[in-house]
Amino acid sequence: MATLAPGVKTGPYHAVLDHIHPEPTSFIRKYIFSIDHKVIGYQYMITGGLFFLIAGLLAELIRTQLLSPNGAIVTAATYNQIYSMHGSAMIWMVIIPLVTGGFGNFVMPLQIGARDVAFPWLNLAAFWMFPVAGIILFASFLWGAPDAGWTEYPPVSLQGPPGTSMWCAAIFLIGISSTLTGINFIVTIYKMRAPGMTLTRMPLFVWGQFGTAGLSFIATTALAGALLALFLERTFGVPFYDPKHGGSPILWQHMFWFYSHPAVYIMILPVFGIISEVLPTFSRKPVFGYKMIAFSTVAIALLGFSVWAHHMFTSGMVPWLQLPFMIITMVIAVPTGIKIFSWMATLWGGSIHWTTPMLFATGFLITFTCGGLTGFFLAAVPLDYHEHGTYFVVAHLHYVLYGGSVMGLFAGIYYWWPKMTGRMYNEVLGYWHFWLTFIAFNGTFMPMHWLGLLGMPRRVALYDPQFQFWNVFATISSYVLAGSMLIFIYNFAMSFRTGKVAGPNPWGARTLEWMISSPPPYYNYKKIPAVLATPYDFGNPLPYIGLEAAAGAEEATPTAESHPVPTY
Amino acid sequence: MAQRVVKPRTNLGPGFWPVTAFIVVISAIMAYFTLTSPWPIGLVPAGEPAPATDALFRFLGAVGGAIFNIVTIYTIYFGIVFAKPKNAGPNDIGVQIHDAPVLEFWWTAIPTILIVVLAIYSTKIWLDIQNTQGDVLTVEAISYQYGYQFRYPNLAQPVSGEMHLPLNTPTTIHVTSRDVIHGFWIPEMRIKADMVPGLINTLRVTPTVAGRYPIICTEFCGVGHGAMKTMLVVQSQQDFSKWFAQQGGAQSTGSGGGGIPLASGSVAAGTALFGQKCSACHSTGPFTQKIVGPGLGQIFNDPAHAKLVNGTDPTTQDVANLIKNGYQGDIGTMPSAAMNAISNKDIANLVAYLASLSKK
Numbered sequence: 001m002a003t004l005a006p007g008v009k010t011g012p013y014h015a016v017l018d019h020i021h022p023e024p025t026s027f028i029r030k031y032i033f034s035i036d037h038k039v040i041g042y043q044y045m046i047t048g049g050l051f052f053l054i055a056g057l058l059a060e061l062i063r064t065q066l067l068s069p070n071g072a073i074v075t076a077a078t079y080n081q082i083y084s085m086h087g088s089a090m091i092w093m094v095i096i097p098l099v100t101g102g103f104g105n106f107v108m109p110l111q112i113g114a115r116d117v118a119f120p121w122l123n124l125a126a127f128w129m130f131p132v133a134g135i136i137l138f139a140s141f142l143w144g145a146p147d148a149g150w151t152e153y154p155p156v157s158l159q160g161p162p163g164t165s166m167w168c169a170a171i172f173l174i175g176i177s178s179t180l181t182g183i184n185f186i187v188t189i190y191k192m193r194a195p196g197m198t199l200t201r202m203p204l205f206v207w208g209q210f211g212t213a214g215l216s217f218i219a220t221t222a223l224a225g226a227l228l229a230l231f232l233e234r235t236f237g238v239p240f241y242d243p244k245h246g247g248s249p250i251l252w253q254h255m256f257w258f259y260s261h262p263a264v265y266i267m268i269l270p271v272f273g274i275i276s277e278v279l280p281t282f283s284r285k286p287v288f289g290y291k292m293i294a295f296s297t298v299a300i301a302l303l304g305f306s307v308w309a310h311h312m313f314t315s316g317m318v319p320w321l322q323l324p325f326m327i328i329t330m331v332i333a334v335p336t337g338i339k340i341f342s343w344m345a346t347l348w349g350g351s352i353h354w355t356t357p358m359l360f361a362t363g364f365l366i367t368f369t370c371g372g373l374t375g376f377f378l379a380a381v382p383l384d385y386h387e388h389g390t391y392f393v394v395a396h397l398h399y400v401l402y403g404g405s406v407m408g409l410f411a412g413i414y415y416w417w418p419k420m421t422g423r424m425y426n427e428v429l430g431y432w433h434f435w436l437t438f439i440a441f442n443g444t445f446m447p448m449h450w451l452g453l454l455g456m457p458r459r460v461a462l463y464d465p466q467f468q469f470w471n472v473f474a475t476i477s478s479y480v481l482a483g484s485m486l487i488f489i490y491n492f493a494m495s496f497r498t499g500k501v502a503g504p505n506p507w508g509a510r511t512l513e514w515m516i517s518s519p520p521p522y523y524n525y526k527k528i529p530a531v532l533a534t535p536y537d538f539g540n541p542l543p544y545i546g547l548e549a550a551a552g553a554e555e556a557t558p559t560a561e562s563h564p565v566p567t568y
Numbered sequence: 569m570a571q572r573v574v575k576p577r578t579n580l581g582p583g584f585w586p587v588t589a590f591i592v593v594i595s596a597i598m599a600y601f602t603l604t605s606p607w608p609i610g611l612v613p614a615g616e617p618a619p620a621t622d623a624l625f626r627f628l629g630a631v632g633g634a635i636f637n638i639v640t641i642y643t644i645y646f647g648i649v650f651a652k653p654k655n656a657g658p659n660d661i662g663v664q665i666h667d668a669p670v671l672e673f674w675w676t677a678i679p680t681i682l683i684v685v686l687a688i689y690s691t692k693i694w695l696d697i698q699n700t701q702g703d704v705l706t707v708e709a710i711s712y713q714y715g716y717q718f719r720y721p722n723l724a725q726p727v728s729g730e731m732h733l734p735l736n737t738p739t740t741i742h743v744t745s746r747d748v749i750h751g752f753w754i755p756e757m758r759i760k761a762d763m764v765p766g767l768i769n770t771l772r773v774t775p776t777v778a779g780r781y782p783i784i785c786t787e788f789c790g791v792g793h794g795a796m797k798t799m800l801v802v803q804s805q806q807d808f809s810k811w812f813a814q815q816g817g818a819q820s821t822g823s824g825g826g827g828i829p830l831a832s833g834s835v836a837a838g839t840a841l842f843g844q845k846c847s848a849c850h851s852t853g854p855f856t857q858k859i860v861g862p863g864l865g866q867i868f869n870d871p872a873h874a875k876l877v878n879g880t881d882p883t884t885q886d887v888a889n890l891i892k893n894g895y896q897g898d899i900g901t902m903p904s905a906a907m908n909a910i911s912n913k914d915i916a917n918l919v920a921y922l923a924s925l926s927k928k
Binding site: 071075076077080147148149153154155156159243244248249250283284285286288289290291292314315316319322323326327330331333334337338340341342344345347348349350351352353354362365366369370373374376377380381382383385386388389390450453454455457458459460461462463464508537538539 | 580581609610611617620621624625628632635636639640642643646647650651652653656658660661662663664665666667668671672675676679680683686687690691693694697698747748749751753755758759760761762764765766767769782784785786787788789790791792793794795
């Protein structure tokens with residue numbers, strides 16, 4: 001018990017905390033097959049970042065093709081493969097691994113004051129499924145990539161090129177990885193918080209990871225079943241989905257969306273967490289309505305399970321069933337609205353530091369709200385009859401996934417970059433990145449709203465000539481969007497060489513990860529700290545005791561009312 | 569450690585109320601233009617149920633625009649007036665406020681009420697659409713890779729190419745597919761259904777404006793997906809009849825299949841045909857002896873059958889029409905004669921056979 005602060009009650013688990021394993025010395029154990037959550041976090045981010053560039057290039061190919069109503073560069077068959085791979089890769093190989101495996105792995109154990117995740121070897125296994133799945137997915141181009149969109153509805157996906165079966169295998173594999181990470185994070189968050197860190201003292205990013213871990217753990221099994229059945233039908237002709245042999249194409253849609261709607265929340269809940277860290281830090285204020293934000297995360301995760309059929313309003317289910325799915329979908333706006341309003345209230349009365357992560361977080365507020373509102377237009381069944389399967393849906397989902405998840409990811413990368421690398425980035429280049437991204441993003445996806453409403457269906461290699469102007473507009477904006485990525489890459493490449501040394505806490509943030517050196521040492525915390533309160537009270541001394549003094553951290557003295565409560 | 573100075577703040581911020589007034593005014597102006605717009609989504613409403621859908625779009629547009637203004641304008645405003653002053657020290661902090669239960673109550677309650685209103689209004693519009701009158705004319709739209717065919721009552725052959733509908737005629741469109749899932753979207757009518765193989769989806773529409781409107785596939789269906797579209801021609805009853813006659817059909821948009829000649833029906837041929845085409849779903853027992861559909865042994869003298877055909881005892885012509893047009897209703901779905909590949913001659917044989925069963 002010697003390493004714990006006096007007066008802190010502990011459970012049996014902490015008896016072993018005096019013992020710190022030595023850091024591995026071999027290159028392979030240190031950088032390739034490491035079981036250190038931070039190294040695995042870096043690995044996820046590098047791999048996911050590479051896949052992001054590939055999938056982004058595919059997006060630029062899509063936009064380039066749509067410069068002309070008759071298709072500017074490739075045949076329809078190739079175009080179908082390109083957009084299908086863009087969607088599949090962005091969702092399964094970029095956003096989900098980055099928000100959970102990347103940021104979750106690096107930040108979450110640091111924030112709860114743990115030395116690692118609960119199952120480090122499982123973490124290692126989960127990570128290595130990711131590049132393997134990515135390679136299988138992208139290798140499918142060699143045999144003919146899947147061409148029926150990221151949703152791969154049968155029966156048309158049964159006719160797809162051979163790569164469609166590789167797609168099944170790749171997504172199945174990344175699904176296992178995601179499930180394992182989910183189990184790992186649930187156990188880590190539930191059992192390994194520092195003494196005194198009750199559930200309602202957890203940083204909100206940890207709440208986001210908690211919700212997402214539950215979703216990944218439960219929902220992914222439905223996708224695995226659907227994929228296995230599709231694979232069996234394609235390979236051995238087992239008739240699950242083909243109505244010619246007695247199957248049901250609607251079965252796939254139910255199983256697919258039972259996963260893929262919660263997957264939307266898998267992609268956004270951790271980002272909600274990032275926003276909830278960035279806004280209070282740079283407003284120098286406690287996050288407004290901590291409990292409401294935390295509980296609304298859980299509410300969204302639970303409600304997210306019962307809305308999947310809103311993707312299927314035109315598919316031909318029993319008509320009256322459309323109503324409950326519509327209403328529950330609309331109800332999700334209540335917890336989401338609570339979050340948005342709480343974040344706005346966090347800005348109110350702050351002393352706002354306009355750093356790059358703060359810009360991305362506020363940009364997120366605006367673009368994500370726009371995506372949420374168009375979600376309403378799609379949830380209302382009569383309007384969905386008009387909008388389903390059009391560019392309106394494309395606009396909506398990019399406002400949620402790019403304007404939401406990716407903007408939030410950028411906020412997170414800029415925010416934790418000093419912690420991950422120990423160096424600062426160039427703030428001016430960061431501003432350029434943000435403003436170019438924000439303007440070009442809206443220029444790319446805003447026109448798609450009216451393109452869809454006016455009659456342009458999605459997933460087409462050709463379109464009517466009257467839609468050309470706004471398609472060209474979107475394409476040129478998308479080139480600017482791609483250009484802004486070059487600034488981002490240049491900024492971080494230069495940061496390694498010339499970046500100013502960050503120190504442990506360049507932002508003056510208050511969550512636990514900023515209390516240790518940057519980058520964090522192998523063992524994270526030599527002493528496991530004890531936690532006295534939520535981390536966001538800028539007016540109070542830091543609520544931690546038992547930390548090794550780092551970076552002018554002011555230590556609190558425990559008082560009667562802030563006596564730490566063990567979490568187990 | 570020096571105690572940090574907590575910034576005192578007695579008002580909501582400089583210019584808070586003018587900004588709030590600006591939000592109200594701009595939202596009201598936007599709402600006015602949205603609510604009075606004749607074509608809120610930019611397309612002419614060319615038939616029922618488009619006006620109902622547009623009304624919902626206007627309402628959502630007005631409410632959504634206001635919410636967007638609230639979030640965006642306040643966020644930008646807070647970002648400007650609460651930016652850290654240049655002369656502020658490193659320890660400058662914001663107002664240390666954790667929550668405001670009254671505020672949180674209202675921003676939970678008001679959206680909840682809005683959602684209740686919206687859900688009720690959407691449900692009302694949804695009911696309108698579900699209850700849109702159809703059935704005066706019944707057309708089947710059958711898709712394949714990559715095109716559409718349309719089957720009209722009394723036409724022996726399906727029509728390829730463009731779909732024709734007469735003005736102001738409540739029309740039911742049954743859609744299905746021969747191969748993969750396709751979409752059937754008429755933007756100007758705001759209606760859409762997936763065309764799913766093995767499943768019949770139903771759309772109801774009453775065209776009110778003559779013209780040519782695109783019919784577009786909205787579910788990815790293969791390499792030809794982008795080019796898979798045709799036109800809907802909405803024309804006057806006279807022009808429609810002319811077109812219909814050219815297709816080789818007698819003009820009858822009434823009950824559909826009005827004049828199937830039944831006199832020459834052969835019981836023997838009907839018996840054989842029943843075994844091939846019907847017995848998978850229908851037994852020859854009483855009504856309650858179901859396989860998929862009801863038993864047909866007593867079809868002409870069993871009162872349970874009467875509700876299929878408007879509450880009166882079914883006539884042979886009623887049964888012929890049912891076989892011709894198919895059935896979709898509270899006891900299930902039966903494909904039409906066209907989908908079952910049954911000719912008018914076959915129908916006559918089947919009716920003769922069914923009549924012979926009922927006489928026993």
